[in-house]
Amino acid sequence: MRVIEGGVTAAAGFTAAGVNCGIKTGRNDFAMVASDIPASAAAMFTTNKVAAAPVVFDKEQLTKTSFISAIVANCGVANACTGERGLQDARDTAAKVSDTLKVKGEQVLVCSTGVIGSFLPMENILKGVELAAAQLSRDGHLDAAKAIMTTDTKSKEIAVEVETAKPAYRIGGMAKGSGMMKPNMATMLVFLTTDANLQPETLNLALRQAVEVSFHRISVDNDTSTNDTVILLANGECGGEEILPDTPEFQEFCDALKYVCIELAKMLVRDGEGTTKLIEIQIKHAASDADALTGARAVADSYLVKTAINGGDPNWGRIIAALGYAGIALTPEKVTLHINGAPILQENFQQPGTRAELRKLLATDTIVIVADLGIGDGQCTFWTSDLSNAYVDINAKYTT
Amino acid sequence: MRVIEGGVTAAAGFTAAGVNCGIKTGRNDFAMVASDIPASAAAMFTTNKVAAAPVVFDKEQLTKTSFISAIVANCGVANACTGERGLQDARDTAAKVSDTLKVKGEQVLVCSTGVIGSFLPMENILKGVELAAAQLSRDGHLDAAKAIMTTDTKSKEIAVEVETAKPAYRIGGMAKGSGMMKPNMATMLVFLTTDANLQPETLNLALRQAVEVSFHRISVDNDTSTNDTVILLANGECGGEEILPDTPEFQEFCDALKYVCIELAKMLVRDGEGTTKLIEIQIKHAASDADALTGARAVADSYLVKTAINGGDPNWGRIIAALGYAGIALTPEKVTLHINGAPILQENFQQPGTRAELRKLLATDTIVIVADLGIGDGQCTFWTSDLSNAYVDINAKYTT
Numbered sequence: 055m056r057v058i059e060g061g062v063t064a065a066a067g068f069t070a071a072g073v074n075c076g077i078k079t080g081r082n083d084f085a086m087v088a089s090d091i092p093a094s095a096a097a098m099f100t101t102n103k104v105a106a107a108p109v110v111f112d113k114e115q116l117t118k119t120s121f122i123s124a125i126v127a128n129c130g131v132a133n134a135c136t137g138e139r140g141l142q143d144a145r146d147t148a149a150k151v152s153d154t155l156k157v158k159g160e161q162v163l164v165c166s167t168g169v170i171g172s173f174l175p176m177e178n179i180l181k182g183v184e185l186a187a188a189q190l191s192r193d194g195h196l197d198a199a200k201a202i203m204t205t206d207t208k209s210k211e212i213a214v215e216v217e218t219a220k221p222a223y224r225i226g227g228m229a230k231g232s233g234m235m236k237p238n239m240a241t242m243l244v245f246l247t248t249d250a251n252l253q254p255e256t257l258n259l260a261l262r263q264a265v266e267v268s269f270h271r272i273s274v275d276n277d278t279s280t281n282d283t284v285i286l287l288a289n290g291e292c293g294g295e296e297i298l299p300d301t302p303e304f305q306e307f308c309d310a311l312k313y314v315c316i317e318l319a320k321m322l323v324r325d326g327e328g329t330t331k332l333i334e335i336q337i338k339h340a341a342s343d344a345d346a347l348t349g350a351r352a353v354a355d356s357y358l359v360k361t362a363i364n365g366g367d368p369n370w371g372r373i374i375a376a377l378g379y380a381g382i383a384l385t386p387e388k389v390t391l392h393i394n395g396a397p398i399l400q401e402n403f404q405q406p407g408t409r410a411e412l413r414k415l416l417a418t419d420t421i422v423i424v425a426d427l428g429i430g431d432g433q434c435t436f437w438t439s440d441l442s443n444a445y446v447d448i449n450a451k452y453t454t
Numbered sequence: 455m456r457v458i459e460g461g462v463t464a465a466a467g468f469t470a471a472g473v474n475c476g477i478k479t480g481r482n483d484f485a486m487v488a489s490d491i492p493a494s495a496a497a498m499f500t501t502n503k504v505a506a507a508p509v510v511f512d513k514e515q516l517t518k519t520s521f522i523s524a525i526v527a528n529c530g531v532a533n534a535c536t537g538e539r540g541l542q543d544a545r546d547t548a549a550k551v552s553d554t555l556k557v558k559g560e561q562v563l564v565c566s567t568g569v570i571g572s573f574l575p576m577e578n579i580l581k582g583v584e585l586a587a588a589q590l591s592r593d594g595h596l597d598a599a600k601a602i603m604t605t606d607t608k609s610k611e612i613a614v615e616v617e618t619a620k621p622a623y624r625i626g627g628m629a630k631g632s633g634m635m636k637p638n639m640a641t642m643l644v645f646l647t648t649d650a651n652l653q654p655e656t657l658n659l660a661l662r663q664a665v666e667v668s669f670h671r672i673s674v675d676n677d678t679s680t681n682d683t684v685i686l687l688a689n690g691e692c693g694g695e696e697i698l699p700d701t702p703e704f705q706e707f708c709d710a711l712k713y714v715c716i717e718l719a720k721m722l723v724r725d726g727e728g729t730t731k732l733i734e735i736q737i738k739h740a741a742s743d744a745d746a747l748t749g750a751r752a753v754a755d756s757y758l759v760k761t762a763i764n765g766g767d768p769n770w771g772r773i774i775a776a777l778g779y780a781g782i783a784l785t786p787e788k789v790t791l792h793i794n795g796a797p798i799l800q801e802n803f804q805q806p807g808t809r810a811e812l813r814k815l816l817a818t819d820t821i822v823i824v825a826d827l828g829i830g831d832g833q834c835t836f837w838t839s840d841l842s843n844a845y846v847d848i849n850a851k852y853t854t
Contacts, residue, residue, distance in 0.1 A: 102775060103779070104775055104777070104786045134771070169771070170775065171770070171771055279775065280771075280778060364846065370571070371535065371569070374504050374535065375504055375679065375680055377504070378502040378503040379502045384504070386503060386535065387537065402537055403536065405571060442846060445757075445761075445846075446764065
């Protein structure tokens with residue numbers, strides 16, 4: 055497997071476009087991703103009970119078909135808390151895509167990100183569909199990735215080629231936003247494409263595995279938005295045979311998909327609001343994988359750990375305290391901690407190194423914390439950001 | 455019931471002192487609270503599995519007796535993650551108090567707050583016991599309250615007199631710290647005293663009820679420290695008859711105790727690190743009280759709600775999104791929201807008022823958010839703080 059250029063259009067048969075439809079000024083605000091032929095689709099949506107209209111609509115669509123031809127997404131307005139009118143706006147958007155691209159009405163998914171409680175400016179949206187459809191191309195991946203940015207400071211895309219497969223196939227993707235973003239600029243959106251050949255049920259298995267170890271293992275501010283959506287399309291245009299579950303080929307596909315998802319997930323964290331450091335938390339030898347995940351999340355969500363890392367403070371007491379209140383099996387005397395490879399806490403609370411030495415460990419922009427609980431075989435890797443003044447500024451001072 | 459002066463020594467038969475024993479410079483760092491006679495005791499401790507030595511020690515003490523004569527507490531060093539030596543230090547401290555005050559060894563409780571992973575400077579601590587014992591007085595309540603402060607900017611004490619009881623009795627208390635504080639300056643410590651006459655089992659019932667609706671209903675940064683401790687002593691020196699469970703007198707006592715605890719809890723939040731606003735969250739008509747508490751906590755713990763309030767932004771989308779991911783029964787269309795008495799969201803997402811009008815509602819230093827879920831009879835009141843740049847500064851830039 056090798057990393058290649060091309061993002062969401064790296065795989066054969068996919069085109070994309072990003073255009074300005076007038077919601078925002080001076081930047082792309084409307085994206086389209088299309089497959090030459092209807093593609094097997096798998097998707098995961100927010101668990102927030104206040105689900106936005108496009109989420110409700112897409113779920114309905116996927117009860118009608120498991121094959122999708124196009125996805126459109128706008129930024130600026132989330133179309134959340136908009137009731138029946140919001141749902142109708144989502145339907146009208148999809149109908150316009152269907153008409154314009156000459157694809158079946160149920161084979162279109164729509165996504166939105168932006169302010170909660172406002173209605174979509176439908177004139178702009180419908181114009182966006184026309185403009186984007188006219189510009190669809192293999193080169194449109196970056197324009198599309200830029201069109202879904204909100205407070206993101208960088209567009210986020212990646213692609214890989216699995217060259218060991220015969221024939222080789224590609225998996226690419228683009229993403230925006232980590233956790234809840236700028237005031238009401240909710241939403242993580244992730245669009246993934248592949249020209250590998252998988253049936254929807256198989257694709258769904260692969261997506262759930264990959265999301266579990268990537269997008270479900272990151273947090274910036276622990277909010278779950280009303281619009282979170284991950285969509286994976288597989289059109290089989292690499293020309294290869296169908297990949298079936300429980301085969302080495304399926305495992306190879308899953309590994310490549312996990313790589314793509316983990317890299318996108320880390321990009322999301324690193325570009326989180328006010329993030330200055332990516333924090334990777336590895337929990338080892340927990341009583342179970344579930345305990346490891348719970349413990350990692352407690353450390354990741356601790357304001358005190360996040361501010362300490364922001365300040366370059368090797369404050370192991372905050373890490374062990376977070377593990378202590380996580381509600382997992384823990385024998386405090388057995389816990390050992392490493393930061394960026396150096397031991398900072400050994401068994402029975404022995405503390406090697408001086409504070410000055412430890413502070414030097416935190417001068418990097420990626421911080422790897424390894425907590426070994428010394429109990430069982432459970433493990434987990436989780437990513438989070440530090441907590442900075444910039445985060446507070448972005449979220450307190452920006453006025454909706 | 456009326457509010458009176460006197461804090462932890464307002465009740466008859468209690469004395470207190472706060473002294474400098476040399477851990478800190480230029481301020482009190484060691485507190486003692488004593489009862490003339492062994493008092494019925496009830497206590498609650500941190501649920502953090504990394505429990506500090508004084509917590510482990512106090513729990514042991516309370517298996518030996520339910521009557522306590524004195525409590526001592528130091529700031530600066532938490533005596534947490536200190537193993538057997540830390541436990542011995544706690545024992546030695548209690549033994550010194552026992553010798554000095556001529557009380558039984560098992561009738562002494564010890565508390566610590568400060569840096570995790572350092573040993574107590576026992577020479578200072580033992581000197582502190584002698585100094586404090588020599589200064590015990592009815593006037594010592596404020597000195598004691600000051601001695602347990604860490605990043606607290608104000609000492610916190612309150613007392614009430616229940617004058618409707620015959621004879622009247624008093625309940626007073628002092629507290630420090632809300633949530634985890636300055637780097638490793640863990641700990642909420644609360645010492646409560648009353649001259650009402652209750653047996654330990656009855657006192658324990660009352661304390662659990664009061665803590666449930668006060669200290670368990672606040673969060674600043676959602677961390678649970680290694681040292682959290684709440685102790686209530688009742689010495690019966692008002693001269694009244696024993697208050698028995700399931701009586702109107704017990705209910706009256708519980709109500710007064712809840713008032714004291716809620717007022718102290720609100721002081722803790724208002725003096726939380728970097729707090730500029732006290733946020734009171736009332737959830738009404740949830741499916742159950744448990745759902746109301748879960749929903750209130752989700753709103754209280756949302757970085758986005760806390761930063762919005764800090765910035766004076768009437769961002770109802772963040773509040774309803776937090777309720778949405780709380781995992782409680784919710785029909786989004788039914789939710790109504792009020793801020794400081796004014797409606798900001800009505801049924802079916804109707805939004806009365808303009809942003810400018812709503813912003814004016816947030817110009818106060820106490821913000822009351824009422825979320826009516828319109829489902830059942832569950833309710834809860836919860837308090838939290840806003841999230842400010844000062845919080846980040848305190849926790850990132852302070853070097854341990």
